[in-house]
Amino acid sequence: MQKAFRDIDTILVSILSALVLLAIGIVPTLAQEPLPSWNDTQAKTRIMEFVKATVTEGGPDFVAQQDRIAVFDNDGTLWSEQPYYTQLGFVLDRVKTLAPQHPEWKTKEPFKSVLGDDLTGVAKGGERGMVELAMATHAGMTTDEFNDIVAKWFTEAKHPKTGKPYTEMTYLPMRELLDYLRANGFVTYIVSGGGVEFMRPVTETLYGIPPEQVVGSTILTEYAIVGDLPVLKRLPKINFIDDGPGKPVGINEFIGRKPIFAAGNSDGDYEMMRWTTVAKKSFAMLVHHTDAGREYAYDRQSAFGKLDKALEEANRRNWLVVDMKADWKKIFSFE
Amino acid sequence: MQKAFRDIDTILVSILSALVLLAIGIVPTLAQEPLPSWNDTQAKTRIMEFVKATVTEGGPDFVAQQDRIAVFDNDGTLWSEQPYYTQLGFVLDRVKTLAPQHPEWKTKEPFKSVLGDDLTGVAKGGERGMVELAMATHAGMTTDEFNDIVAKWFTEAKHPKTGKPYTEMTYLPMRELLDYLRANGFVTYIVSGGGVEFMRPVTETLYGIPPEQVVGSTILTEYAIVGDLPVLKRLPKINFIDDGPGKPVGINEFIGRKPIFAAGNSDGDYEMMRWTTVAKKSFAMLVHHTDAGREYAYDRQSAFGKLDKALEEANRRNWLVVDMKADWKKIFSFE
Numbered sequence: 001m002q003k004a005f006r007d008i009d010t011i012l013v014s015i016l017s018a019l020v021l022l023a024i025g026i027v028p029t030l031a032q033e034p035l036p037s038w039n040d041t042q043a044k045t046r047i048m049e050f051v052k053a054t055v056t057e058g059g060p061d062f063v064a065q066q067d068r069i070a071v072f073d074n075d076g077t078l079w080s081e082q083p084y085y086t087q088l089g090f091v092l093d094r095v096k097t098l099a100p101q102h103p104e105w106k107t108k109e110p111f112k113s114v115l116g117d118d119l120t121g122v123a124k125g126g127e128r129g130m131v132e133l134a135m136a137t138h139a140g141m142t143t144d145e146f147n148d149i150v151a152k153w154f155t156e157a158k159h160p161k162t163g164k165p166y167t168e169m170t171y172l173p174m175r176e177l178l179d180y181l182r183a184n185g186f187v188t189y190i191v192s193g194g195g196v197e198f199m200r201p202v203t204e205t206l207y208g209i210p211p212e213q214v215v216g217s218t219i220l221t222e223y224a225i226v227g228d229l230p231v232l233k234r235l236p237k238i239n240f241i242d243d244g245p246g247k248p249v250g251i252n253e254f255i256g257r258k259p260i261f262a263a264g265n266s267d268g269d270y271e272m273m274r275w276t277t278v279a280k281k282s283f284a285m286l287v288h289h290t291d292a293g294r295e296y297a298y299d300r301q302s303a304f305g306k307l308d309k310a311l312e313e314a315n316r317r318n319w320l321v322v323d324m325k326a327d328w329k330k331i332f333s334f335e
Numbered sequence: 336m337q338k339a340f341r342d343i344d345t346i347l348v349s350i351l352s353a354l355v356l357l358a359i360g361i362v363p364t365l366a367q368e369p370l371p372s373w374n375d376t377q378a379k380t381r382i383m384e385f386v387k388a389t390v391t392e393g394g395p396d397f398v399a400q401q402d403r404i405a406v407f408d409n410d411g412t413l414w415s416e417q418p419y420y421t422q423l424g425f426v427l428d429r430v431k432t433l434a435p436q437h438p439e440w441k442t443k444e445p446f447k448s449v450l451g452d453d454l455t456g457v458a459k460g461g462e463r464g465m466v467e468l469a470m471a472t473h474a475g476m477t478t479d480e481f482n483d484i485v486a487k488w489f490t491e492a493k494h495p496k497t498g499k500p501y502t503e504m505t506y507l508p509m510r511e512l513l514d515y516l517r518a519n520g521f522v523t524y525i526v527s528g529g530g531v532e533f534m535r536p537v538t539e540t541l542y543g544i545p546p547e548q549v550v551g552s553t554i555l556t557e558y559a560i561v562g563d564l565p566v567l568k569r570l571p572k573i574n575f576i577d578d579g580p581g582k583p584v585g586i587n588e589f590i591g592r593k594p595i596f597a598a599g600n601s602d603g604d605y606e607m608m609r610w611t612t613v614a615k616k617s618f619a620m621l622v623h624h625t626d627a628g629r630e631y632a633y634d635r636q637s638a639f640g641k642l643d644k645a646l647e648e649a650n651r652r653n654w655l656v657v658d659m660k661a662d663w664k665k666i667f668s669f670e
Contacts, residue, residue: 066545143587200591210401211591212547218588223580223606230609232587245558252478252567253553254589256535256546271558274565 034180036329037173043285043327046320047177050283054260055184061281063260065185070261071251071272072178074192074199074216076305077265077287078207080169082296083160084119085304087198090153092122094137102136111136123303131238139219139236142226143197146234151201164334170206173328174263174287178207186261191215191251193243193268197234215254217242247272263287266305273310273319284319286310291325294335369515371664372508378620378662381655382512385618389595390519396616398595400520405596406586406607407513409527409534409551411640412600412622413542415504417631418495419454420639422533425488427457429472446471458638470571474554477566478532486536499669505541508663509598509622513542521596526550526586528578528603532569550589552577582607598622601640608645608654620655621645629666630659 038044053061054068075081095105095114105111110129113121122129138146159169178188190199190209196216203209220235242250248271251259262269262276265287273284286307289298299307314321324331373379388396389403410416430440430449440446445464448456457464473481494504513523525534525544531551538544555570577585583606586594597604597611600622608619621642624633634642649656659666 196588196591212589214591221584221587223583223610225609230583230606230613232583248558248565248567249556252556253531254547256531256549271565274560275558278565 034183035173035176037176039327039329041327043320043322047180047283047285050261050281051181051184051186054281063281067257067260068181068184068186069255069257069259070181070186070188071191071215071247071255071259071263071276072174072188073264073266073269073272074190074194076289077263077269078170078174078178078190079166080159080171080295081265081305082289082298082302083304085194086166086169087194089157089160089166090150090198091133091137093153093157094149095133098137135219135236138195138198139234142231142233143221144231146197147201150198154202164332167202167206168332168334170332171287171328172330172333175207177263178209181261182208187213189213189215189251189255189259191242191247191272193217193241193246195219196242215242215250217246243268245271248275251275264310265289266307267310268305270310270313273313277317277319284314284317286314286319286321288321288323290323291328291331293325294331295324369518370508370511372511374662374664376662378655378657382515382618382620385596385616386516386519386521389616398616402592402595403516403519403521404590404592404594405516405521405523406526406550406582406590406594406598406611407509407523408599408601408604408607409525409529411624412598412604413505413509413513413525414501415494415506415630416600416640417624417633417637418639420529421501421504422529424492424495424501425485425533426468426472428488428492429484430468433472466573470554473530473533474569474571477561477568478556479566481532481569482536485533489537497667499667502537502541503667503669505667506622506663507665507668510542512598513544516596517543522548524548524550524586524590524594526577526582526607528552528576528581530554531577550577550585552581578603580606583610586610599645600624601642602645603640605645605648608648612652612654618655619649619652620657621649622657623659625658626660626663626666628660629670632660 034048035044053059054063056062072078075085079086092114095111099105099115102111105115110122110125110133113125114133141149154167157166158164159166162169181188188209190203190207190213192199194216196214196218199214199216200211203214204211218239220237220239221232222235224231224233240246240250247269251272258279259276260279260282262273262284264273276282277284288307289296291297298305299311311321313319369383370379388394389398391397407413410420414421427449430446434440434450437446440450445457445460445468448460449468476484489502492501493499494501497504516523523544525538525548527534529551531549531553534551535546535549538549539546553574555572555574556567557570559566559568575581575585582604586607593614594611595614595617597608597619599608611617612619623642624631626632633640634646646656648654
């Protein structure tokens with residue numbers, strides 16, 4: 001056998017071998033450490049130890065792939081919820097956009113306060129005022145129309161403190177955590193008190209989470225025919241509040257399986273964390289907002305994302321409390 | 336180059352090439368025709384032409400994989416709904432099981448009729464009687480307990496006409512259709528008027544459809560702590576009826592995308608078929624029960640699965656009407 005030919009054959013075999021490895025997915029990729037925006041603290045270690053245990057076949061804590069369900073709160077867990085919820089930002093902007101069609105709002109609360117940029121006045125309206133604002137801005141159109149309104153708003157609206165688009169106010173370490181879990185066979189769900197149709201237009205782009213993996217609060221919709229076209233009309237009536245004890249209810253109704261991983265940041269996530277940690281091998285974590293410099297620092301006294309009872313319980317139940325300041329190298333991509 | 340060596344290299348290269356093809360999944364498998372229990376009639380042709388068009392990249396009707404959503408009614412579409420719904424069979428059996436704890440049922444309708452095997456008497460109770468029976472058998476326990484009750488019932492209960500387990504009363508051609516769609520990148524959902532927690536314990540085994548892809552009617556549940564254990568209690572109050580105009584509502588709420596393929600068999604599926612066929616490239620089909628010998632023959636006059644308006648509309652809208660007698664080679668696996 002002539003050397004030149006043998007070499008060519010050897011090269012061919014090598015290329016084909018590489019292709020085989022590539023094709024069946026066992027070629028070693030360039031070593032990329034997971035969770036690069038997490039500091040090498042105990043938080044990262046605990047997360048990775050849990051994931052490794054659940055995916056180790058034959059190990060005592062192995063969890064079959066179909067049972068690797070992870071649930072994530074959104075506001076304050078995946079993106080910023082201060083100085084107020086993103087969805088409240090949408091409500092405030094939307095009231096201003098619609099004001100010319102509602103001259104009566106100039107003198108009628110809670111609209112008057114919104115139009116006068118008086119947030120204290122808005123807060124005075126309490127829950128009843130908030131529901132009124134929500135219904136005026138979230139109902140009275142079809143689901144397709146609302147989807148377009150929300151999608152358009154996200155392309156224009158800016159965060160009141162940073163001036164960045166709301167879509168850039170997501171936490172990079174948490175996006176890495178979602179990726180890391182999915183790379184390990186987990187299915188990642190959002191389970192949020194926010195409106196499901198407010199989140200769905202952006203969750204796939206922001207988090208890689210498709211519409212069918214978003215559980216949230218809903219308003220009633222009604223099927224109707226307009227011309228010859230079927231539509232769903234959004235009615236001014238709340239259907240389901242996916243918060244607090246509503247979260248396990250929503251998880252059961254929409255997913256129909258118990259999660260084994262839950263991430264939240266407030267007392268509204270407490271019941272979801274309890275529900276998740278019923279499983280023998282399970283993990284619950286709280287994002288604790290401790291970084292006033294890079295983001296915000298708040299817990300027990302906050303109007304949005306109050307964290308009190310869940311923080312107490314975290315110690316007792318060995319849930320991970322992530323200290324944003326100490327555990328996260330970077331919070332936002334734009335830093 | 337010596338011939339022997341060259342031959343060995345050629346063999347090696349061939350083996351590796353075959354491995355590559357195998358690994359990347361383009362090796363031709365042993366030709367297994369899809370839908371083997373379907374006769375070679377127009378029904379099969381139309382389904383296959385639709386699927387081929389949606390998966391042909393570069394073609395005018397190509398549909399991206401994430402938009403290949405298929406929705407299936409359950410009763411009368413995936414399994415038999417005569418002489419009465421499977422879930423009604425569960426209700427009747429369950430009343431008898433619980434009767435010793437409810438001596439008052441001996442003289443109280445609609446329970447008295449159930450205990451006396453008087454189905455006409457049960458029917459006389461109307462919708463109110465049915466709700467009363469449903470609540471007495473579906474509420475008052477935790478979701479986990481109900482799951483176990485249902486799962487156990489399915490291992491024991493028999494269909495009143497065939498004497499076969501209800502789990503064998505599924506339509507083989509429809510199971511093949513589910514497989515065929517999934518093999519072509521579709522995600523298959525059940526969207527049924529049946530109770531979601533009545534279906535979920537068996538849909539994965541029967542149809543390859545996991546719990547999170549089952550949309551159905553629900554009753555209210557409530558989060559509670561028993562001892563130190565969080566549970567969801569099933570309350571005797573209907574939360575959502577996933578039938579008729581409720582089906583598009585349920586699809587929007589649970590899936591958050593519009594389907595492009597819908598299969599049903601009754602007027603309760605009409606709105607779902609309208610909602611599905613809004614999409615430019617879409618497909619709707621009705622299973623028409625025409626085979627009194629092998630299954631049942633019924634449509635406009637049936638108490639269960641009445642098919643009238645949807646059958647009229649099918650012609651007008653070019654929806655496929657599957658003639659079970661003519662289009663299906665085999666209906667049940669046990670034939």
